Amino acid sequence: MSPPDHSSRPAEEVFQSGSPAGGGLFARLKRGLGKTSERLRDGLQAMVPGHGRIDAELLDEIETRLLSADVGLDATTAVLEALRRKLDRRQLADAEQFVAALKDELADILLPCEKPLRVAAAGRPFVILMVGVNGAGKTTTIGKLAHRFRDEGHSVMLAAGDTFRAAAVEQLTAWGERNDVPVVAQEAGADSAAVIFDAWQSARAKQIDVLIADTAGRLHTHDNLMRELEKIVRVLRRQDAGIPDEILLVLDATTGQNALHQAESFQRSASFTGIVLSKLDGTAKGGVIFAIAQRFGLPLRFIGIGEGARDLRPFAAREFVEALFGD
Template sequence: MEPARPKPAQAPVEQAPEPAPAPPAPPAPTVVEVPVEQPAPRVSWLGRVRAGLSKTRAGLADGLGALFLGGKRLDDALLEELETRLLMADVGLDATRRILDGLTERLGRKEPVTPEAVMAALADDMTALLAPSAQPLDVTTATKPFVILVVGINGAGKTTTIGKLAHRFKSTGHSVMLAAGDTFRAAAVEQLQTWGARNDVPVVAQHTGADSASVIYDAVAAGQARGVDVVIADTAGRLHTQSNLMQELAKIKRVLAKLDPDAPHEVLLVVDGGTGQNALNQAQQFHQAVGVTGVAITKLDGTAKGGMLFAIAEKLGLPIRFIGIGEGIEDLQPFAAGDFVDALLGRNGSDGQD
């Protein structure tokens, strides 16, 4: 009998490690509601005009209704107060007298009047004075190009106005070319070229000090060759008292007549609304020198002298083509007499949106 064999040693059984405890669940994220910033509502053009004329309105119309509370008559003292307000807003003496004469004719001086009646009568008389000058610029392209010669004193905003006009004409489907006729002011050509690039329109320019008439002649000739709809020509700013420079504008007109007897089709005077009655003197001198056919009034925002439009309309009867409120490319719009008067007097006081 064989001896019992020893049993083979059994390998120790490894115990499975205990599973690691599950990590604690992360805390629920805190939900923070971030308010979505809404874009500011777009203010309408009338709303911008109303805001821009706030300083003029403060001197002219704010508190005007309080003068007539209690059923007062339109007596000498109240008429003198109205006259003072109109003159302080640079409405001008002749225009002021015309407005006050219309007011007394409408309301009389014997019966008490209400503030509402006074404001309505003022608005009617002021609108009637301005309405004949509210003539939009009609760009006809029967004979191309339609040439606009832009004139004015230094600092009135001619070059900026040209850039805004180029944008306006392009947005209505017209092809546009610019002429850098201000060959004297430092960086004037570069400024116009910047506007040209911004509006994607060509700019005809020469070196600093070149003959302005030659530059503008070349631009109009190029516009004729390319079938361009509108050529807008910049000119050097000059004081209305500088007769030699005013004669240069007359030379430009003579030179352009060789290409088109009717050119320029518009001589647009740009005046700074903040210059008040001095703008009237400028308009008279430029009109005598080159025959201004339209006026653009810039920088009306922030001035207390917005009434100067009435003086230009009363004394010269020139078409007021555009008014400018603000620096934006669309802040130059055709002049509308009723809207301007409503904004000036604070009537229909809604800053509506486009």
Template sequence: MKFFKRKTKEAPPPQQASVPAADEPVVPAPDPEPVATPAPVAGQPTPEPEPREQAATRQETKSGFFSRLRRGLGRTSDNLVQGMGTLFLGRKEIDIDLIEELESRLLLADVGVDATRDIIDHLTQRVSRRELTRPEALQAALQEELLALLRPCEQPLQVGGKKPFVILMVGVNGVGKTTTIGKLAKRYLGEGHSVMLAAGDTFRAAAVEQLQVWGERNDVPVIAQHTGADSASVIYDALQAAQARDIDVLIADTAGRLHNKDNLMEELKKVTRVMAKLDPDAPHEVMLVLDAGTGQNALSQADQFRQWVGVSGISLTKLDGTAKGGVIFAIAKKLGLPIRYIGIGEAVDDLRPFEAEPFIEALFAGDDATA
């Protein structure tokens, strides 16, 4: 039995917002001070105030977490595994038609051509060796193959060892960097770390204000300058302040930028060079934020950011709003980068550390999972 190649239509790349011109060279900045949080801007959505937790976050039950994960992956699950039980109903053997149907489901769920080819090849080899003979065994084997793809990417981010531990957040426009920063700040505070935020997205006044709202909500300082200020200068100031105040974790926002614009990517390299003047090892984590809804385009984004600034981890957001969540398997296959966090909803606690086994279990739970 051989792998069947099916012609697939290439999806047009998603349009991305234009990005302003490059920053000016780094200029001396005044002594850093946390910027006071402004009043909410009319018409602008802001997070509701929430008291800071003084200890670790409330322990969530295993069943409650699984239920939320299952709901968050619902659309991808529908696309990939819905009706899979009926696919095997009445079949007495594993044949080419069944393998082809599995192939189609994987491709439609944005698992990607390379990952799909590997999975189907492995399954057909197991069928040829008579390791798989019953059609109903094929689904379990598929889960095993998908889990094997994701396990190497399950590498939790450890923010100890450096002080401050500097996380540089990068990504294109609209992927949710600033919101992810706010959620990470809440998580690290709950783990007992002191946190500071750097408003390095100086192109948009709304981005600075949004980060300041998150700072007020979590009771953490935010280092910022005026709109249009040099991003590298802001982040340099923030690192100085974090060192002076003995902060545990510094999370630096950056402006969304098109991954195929060399001048904009060069600005990120400037940020890393400037930080190295204060700490030769900074940033300690370059976290690329990807929107799962962009599907295979996320791979080209990751390739470019990795070439320019050496991405060390990924946060995959908006899994709850797309049927293209299978891109996580394409990311694992092609990039092999650690997947630090996944976003499965809008709530603060819906940014979760990535765990491969619960992810696969929730993906295949379907309507049979209990809340």
């Protein structure tokens, strides 16, 4: 049997096909990525004729779209170089091939960063430390993670390491109550490392599976706060060289290329082992995920697509690209 002939399929159909995961969760992801998706696809459907030629002009348009969705110069250049090579080799004969090639190139950038966070059973609590600038989504992400780990059957404890504001402790406590997990906290102004140390001791004594520690928002230029972060890590390492198991940097996708700069400056002053990209919903700048992947190659553990407890997804490269180009 010869392969099906798609050459006369209208471009809209080509763009709207491919929903590998199906079901409600994928639809939710797609909805969340709606604005970035629109920014990337808008106009392309009209430009990719179902049976016409894919030409250099179209590639120029793609380049503009990727840049305007904050994909960044390096990642955009990489994608465009690959597409232009394929065009030269006449491997982009129709809309179907073109969209498939674009998705492949985009997925190739993300794939090295698809490394889901695994909570190892090490006979002690698995410790996650959340870091990031003010308002990035650290505390909310902790709430979502608590929900996820509980759902997976793990026992969870939270440490209110943001001792800067009383409201921060209240916010974390509320997430703890919502998920029925204990929160270790002290009064505002307490030493953050001391709170997290207390929580570690308590989590170990109670044989808790996962301890997640909140910290105050900080910029790399806040020397005292960066030193505080170093102290937290030092204090934990003295207890067990393996903890924290994970230092998660939370980046706000709505800040676009700025998120990339934040990560760069954080990396200069503190180490992190994984990234959470929050607030991908409601922004057209979600393309920054490609820039982050291209620049760091570090594990992108989770993406945030809303404010609710369920609005956090383990990052999966192919699924992400399909959601961007789904209907």
